[in-house]
Amino acid sequence: MKPLSVIILAAGSGTRMKSECPKVLHPICGRPMIGYALDLAASAGAKHPIVILGEAADQIAPHLPKDVKVVIQSKPLGTANAVLLAKRAAGSLSGDVLVLYADTPLLRRTTVQRLIESHNRANATCTLLTTHLADPAGYGRILREATGEVVGIAEEADATTSQRAIREINVGPICVKAQLLFEALATVHPSQAKKELYLTQAVNRLAKQPGTKFQVVRLEMAAEGLGVNSQQDLAKATAVVRQRILEGHLTNGVTIVDPQMTYIDHGVYIGHDTVIHPGTVIESGVSVGRRCAIGPFARLRRGVVLGDEVRVGNFVELVRTKVSTRVRINHVTYLGDTTVEEDVNIGAGTITANYDGTNKLPTTIGRGAFIGCDTVLVAPVKVGSGAVTGAGSVVPKGHDVAPRSVVVGVPAHLLERAKPAAKKQPVRKNPSRQKPVTRRPMNTARRIVKRAVRKAPKARRATHTARRRR
Template identity: 40%
Template sequence: MTRTYAVVLAAGQGTRMKSKLYKVLHPVCGTPMVEHVVRNISELGADKIVTVVGHGAEKVQEQLGSESEYVMQEEQLGTAHAVQQAASLIEGLPGITLVVCGDTPLIRHETMQQLIEHHQDEKAKATILTAMAENPSGYGRIIRDAEDNVSKIVEQKDASPKERLVKEINTGTYCFDNEALFKALKQVSNDNAQGEYYLPDVIEILQKQGETVAAYATDDFSETLGVNDRVALAEAERIMRGRIAEKHMRNGVSIVDPASVYISSETEIGRDTVIQPNVIIEGTSKIGDDCEIGPSSHIKNSQIGDRTTVHSSVVTSSTIGSDTAVGPYAHIRPDSQLGDSVKIGNFVEVKKSALGQGSKVSHLSYIGDTEIGTNVNIGCGTITVNYDGKEKHVTQIGDDSFIGCNSNLIAPVSIGKGSYVAAGSTISKDVPEDALAIARARQENKEGYVQKLNLKK
């Protein structure tokens, strides 16, 4: 079986991005561009992936980790020079080498596979991935002979008027016989205006040697988009968002308005879940079956069970059980755990807290650093006072407790199982099980007081 290698070109800084972040690390649908490329290559089952790094090398390696091996291009002297840096790892090995730019996140692994298969079928030493462009301006053109073989790649500036009419363009992705590639790389010259070593020169060298050079045309031009600036980044994001939405819809998810929804490439969504307009789902979120994610909700790195509703709310790095309702206008902050059949109502904020099955916080409350048992009712306006100005403290509320409206629970404090806290109380001592806690000033009415005030005016 033919061995397959891949070289990912990721050494450029990307000055046109005008960013402190290195170009290939800019995210598309939540995942850095270079990681999209490497993951797609990994799906091919490549025997070895070599990423050529330069600017931001440490950051790129930190992002990709063990998904790739790495070589350094100290000076950016062109694409052929970049591939040459991989010689220490793969030169002389029999097999096929795929060369892909790290700023082309939209190339599918299926297209890469088709490119490799075409390369093998044609018994070629080099195969170019091409595409048909409605407006090919700025791209290198693929010039074919009468037998439909590739005769040359001509750059826009060097093309004749007739050649400029050609719509088949070079995408910058190639498949090579690995041994032939590295032999030809040693013959590439930098005798050009930029003084750089260009990978397309390998094509000309192989042709002059009488070797077969083939081309495989993808039928989706958008796959070939290279991201060099923020405009192209936004376009890549738009295309990727559409792909992700389509994947989920074909898997049984209803997305009311796909154009308005953002779903990360790593999100999982169960069948018969409905995603309403203007929803953002980021990171490694997982949403169960039969859920409804209501308008303008924002979910990040969170797990949501089956049949749960999140309406116009924010959920971050938390776990929500099944048959639970959140919102509208709730904020579930990191490290929160909501059990099954929990209700979190409007204008409720939950931070680093756990709520047991069937518990409810229905309105206008702050629950922070709190452990709430099962079937607990938290009245409107309740606050767990968790911060003393220096440290955070925990509030514990036992099963089947009832916390009346406008209560302040000053942590650290424990509310016993089955107990009641009277509305308007400020609780600073532990409450035993099955007790009623009342902590508020006695009401006193001063009759005629307003009339006396008026007489003083």
């Protein structure tokens, strides 16, 4: 297999973004835009990709992995000049060169693999990635002969009216034989429009050389070729990446009630049979166990790890917090830098006051603890296993709550030690031990009255009968 060197072009100024943040550092679903290009380089097998940076190098370089070789393009002289700088920095590049762009974050790994495989299979001099757009404004156009053979690329700034009508565009990434590329780059002259050296000029020179062979790989979906040059483009790219992330979780057995109202960043793990309700935001690096329920309107920030069967309800925010199995955090709660053990119930309105103005401090809640509504835990503090805090309690820092104790008040003070729940004894029925039922004797006066009432009608009936006989 031929050696493959990867060059990532990231020196663009990004003036159309109208932002102080370098274009390639703008986040897309929780990671800098350039991170997606680095993923593509890794999928191509590049161990030490070369990244070309411009005037914002001091801001971008700290975000790059250590195995990346950074080359500075001090003057914006174009993409051809950037590739030449990469060659000089590397000393020598043999085999093939894969050129990627840091502002094209939607390319899939499978697409780059197809590009490389097609290039190797055809033993091509240069392989281009193209697509067709209804509105190709801003992109270089693919020039072909009547036979369909590629003869060059026309940058929009230098294209003629007829060339601008072409809808097949150059997406950007190319795979090309290194030696022939650098020979062509040495003969490139600045363009008339921008006075820059374009990589496409070297491609055009290669296309005119006899014996060269060009190959084209078309994108399966045109959206993959979107170049991010404005905030509008960034919003479109973010929407596409977010949809891909959600589809991945759905495929893995996660229930997402309303995908349009759910925001999950890159690099999140969610176990199967977990339900994500609308309005939920889950940031990069979060891990959620199986059979959990998240939301609605919950926010899980970086450093959160949830065990299995955890309930995180509405308006709950967690950050740098580890939650064990069968924990309930149902309403309006903030936990930061907290460790929550198994079978804990966190009441509505609970807050960990984890910031003292300088440092973030830890809180630990033991197994089976019951945290009452509106409890404030001032870190650093520990709540023991089986302990209970009364509603509205404020537990000061350093005043740990002992296991199985009950604390209440502001500041929280010991009320009692929680007693283990008594086991109910089954009731045994034994006829021999049952007490005989005794009836209370009726009052004598009541008996006399009762008899009198009963005999009165008989006496009246007797008198009436005697009168009739007379």
